[in-house]
Amino acid sequence: MKITTVTAAFACVVLLAGCGSTTTSRVATGTGMGAATGAAIGSFSGNAGRGALIGAGVGALGGVLVDEHQRGSFSNN
Numbered sequence: 001m002k003i004t005t006v007t008a009a010f011a012c013v014v015l016l017a018g019c020g021s022t023t024t025s026r027v028a029t030g031t032g033m034g035a036a037t038g039a040a041i042g043s044f045s046g047n048a049g050r051g052a053l054i055g056a057g058v059g060a061l062g063g064v065l066v067d068e069h070q071r072g073s074f075s076n077n
Contacts, residue, residue: 026070027063034059 034055042051068074 023064023067026067027060030059030061030063030066031056032059034062 034057035052036055038055038058039048039052041055042048045051
C-alpha cells in the first residue's frame with residue numbers, strides 16, 4: 001500500500017513539475033508539489049517534516065529533469 005502511494009505521488013510530482021515555461025518555474029512547481037506530497041505521506045508515519053523535506057528534494061529533481069527533457073537534452077539522436 002505504501003509503495004503504491006509513494007509511486008503515485010512521485011508520478012504526480014513529475015507530471016506537475018512540467019507546468020511552467022522556464023527552468024525556475026518548473027523547479028519551483030516540482031519543489032512545492034513534492035513538499036506537499038511528502039508532508040502528506042510523512043504524516044501517515046508521524047513525521048510530516050521529514051516527508052516534506054524528502055518530497056521537496058524529489059520534486060526539485062523532477063522539475064530539473066522535466067526541464068532538461070523539454071529543452072531536448074535527453075534526445076536519442
